[in-house]
Amino acid sequence: MMRTRPLKVALLGCGVVGSEVARIMTTHADDLAARIGAPVELAGVAVRRPSKVREGIDPALVTTDATALVKRGDIDVVVEVIGGIEPARTLITTAFEHGASVVSANKALLAQDGAALHAAAEAHGEDLYYEAAVAGAIPLIRPLRESLAGDKVNRVLGIVNGTTNFILDKMDSTGAGYQEALDEATALGYAEADPTADVEGFDAAAKAAILAGIAFHTRVRLDDVHREGMTEVTAADFASARKMGCTIKLLAICERARDGASVTARVHPAMIPLSHPLASVRGAYNAVFVESDASGRLMFYGPGAGGAPTASAVLGDLVAVCRNRLNGATGPGESAYAALPVSGMGDVVTRYHISLDVADKPGVLAQVATVFAEHGVSIDTVRQQGKDGEASLVVVTHRASDAALGGTVEALRKLDTVRGVASIMRVEGE
Numbered sequence: 001m002m003r004t005r006p007l008k009v010a011l012l013g014c015g016v017v018g019s020e021v022a023r024i025m026t027t028h029a030d031d032l033a034a035r036i037g038a039p040v041e042l043a044g045v046a047v048r049r050p051s052k053v054r055e056g057i058d059p060a061l062v063t064t065d066a067t068a069l070v071k072r073g074d075i076d077v078v079v080e081v082i083g084g085i086e087p088a089r090t091l092i093t094t095a096f097e098h099g100a101s102v103v104s105a106n107k108a109l110l111a112q113d114g115a116a117l118h119a120a121a122e123a124h125g126e127d128l129y130y131e132a133a134v135a136g137a138i139p140l141i142r143p144l145r146e147s148l149a150g151d152k153v154n155r156v157l158g159i160v161n162g163t164t165n166f167i168l169d170k171m172d173s174t175g176a177g178y179q180e181a182l183d184e185a186t187a188l189g190y191a192e193a194d195p196t197a198d199v200e201g202f203d204a205a206a207k208a209a210i211l212a213g214i215a216f217h218t219r220v221r222l223d224d225v226h227r228e229g230m231t232e233v234t235a236a237d238f239a240s241a242r243k244m245g246c247t248i249k250l251l252a253i254c255e256r257a258r259d260g261a262s263v264t265a266r267v268h269p270a271m272i273p274l275s276h277p278l279a280s281v282r283g284a285y286n287a288v289f290v291e292s293d294a295s296g297r298l299m300f301y302g303p304g305a306g307g308a309p310t311a312s313a314v315l316g317d318l319v320a321v322c323r324n325r326l327n328g329a330t331g332p333g334e335s336a337y338a339a340l341p342v343s344g345m346g347d348v349v350t351r352y353h354i355s356l357d358v359a360d361k362p363g364v365l366a367q368v369a370t371v372f373a374e375h376g377v378s379i380d381t382v383r384q385q386g387k388d389g390e391a392s393l394v395v396v397t398h399r400a401s402d403a404a405l406g407g408t409v410e411a412l413r414k415l416d417t418v419r420g421v422a423s424i425m426r427v428e429g430e
């Protein structure tokens, strides 16, 4: 039966995502009410620039005082789409203190303070949902938290940043320059307010921390995630990748150690074979593989950024939280009982593609091969191209630990015959 008293929603932030949330709440109001069992009313919209014309939003609802809005006491759900750490964090905790549940898209905040925010939600008997924080529209948080709650997840691997995938795709497929592609991603509403968060891998690292925490029932913070951005990926790297039948993607990889006693989480550019499904993820799309004991390998794919796709995930959470509220219940909170340590990058085992500039003279190849052997790194293929007494040597290894590879590279740099290490890239997805 439909309840006539509406559930009241406060929207914090009315930018790319917030404006789409407001639009869908209005245009789909009847369907949302039917699905929830009560009407949902937009009771206030906190913005920074009140003079801006916002189509479809009653100006009487607009305020610059987000704190007063979350303190009103009659708000059921606060939707936080401001982003950043403060004032978002204080607004969310204030919302809990004043009897509201929270839906957020804020991966930066959740990766940094997720544990404290979950504790605050639990202490006040409120919900904290954030499907939009990871991989935009793709249902990923809820499948991990709920659908896979009976399985044991061992690995989560994928493309979780739309902006960088958009840029890498453009660089690879059209030869576009980095800045031109970034400007386009920003204009399309994919990039963070400060796109450094995207291109330097902070955004993907925040998502990796959130995914690893939920997947492995443990706490993983942003600082625990090894992070390398994509700003140093060059046209030459794409050319090398193509020679190997690969392309380059910025990947987030969260793994449980073989003995199950620890986990790792990392974000870095990697070569992947063109035959791998991740190679065909184009534009701002995201795709994530989840590997579990019983389920085997699952793939989640869809739009990873942009106003409307992100709003879809926010609205899904809003419906879930409203349903919980009508039932006098809350959804699942944080599950961190496994308390697994997070290991450093040295323990990660993968394959490597290394480009070296070397002297083109007898014995150099043997010298280089010896350094690899001395560090226990087995070589898969070697390709050499010589020109005017200099040569470029491309070595692809079998699986080795990052620590062993690091030692190898350090020793290679010390060889007189090695003029420089032009690039090192991990090879994933085989």
Ligand SMILES: NC(=O)c1ccc[n+]([C@@H]2O[C@H](COP(=O)([O-])OP(=O)(O)OC[C@H]3O[C@@H](n4cnc5c(N)ncnc54)[C@H](O)[C@@H]3O)[C@@H](O)[C@H]2O)c1
Residues within 6 Å of the ligand: 012, 013, 014, 015, 016, 017, 018, 046, 047, 048, 049, 064, 066, 080, 081, 082, 083, 084, 087, 105, 106, 107, 108, 132, 133, 136, 189, 190, 191, 192, 193, 304, 305, 306, 307, 310
């Ligand atoms: N854009 C996307 O594709 C996308 C996807 C997933 C998640 N997110 C996340 O959603 C959140 C919002 O992203 P966005 O792309 O909409 O950003 P945005 O910059 O377009 O919107 C944020 C809005 O918040 C407003 N704001 C800032 N401080 C405020 C305050 N104190 N009170 C009220 N309003 C304030 C800004 O003026 C701006 O309009 C971020 O956490 C982001 O990481 C964005």
Ligand SMILES: N[C@@H](CCO)C(=O)O
Residues within 6 Å of the ligand: 133, 134, 135, 136, 160, 161, 162, 163, 164, 190, 191, 192, 198, 203, 304, 305, 306
């Ligand atoms: N800036 C983010 C938004 C989605 O989280 C991205 O490009 O993926």
Ligand code: NA
Residues within 6 Å of the ligand: 131, 132, 133, 134, 135, 136, 137, 138, 139, 140, 141, 313
């Ligand atoms: Na999502």
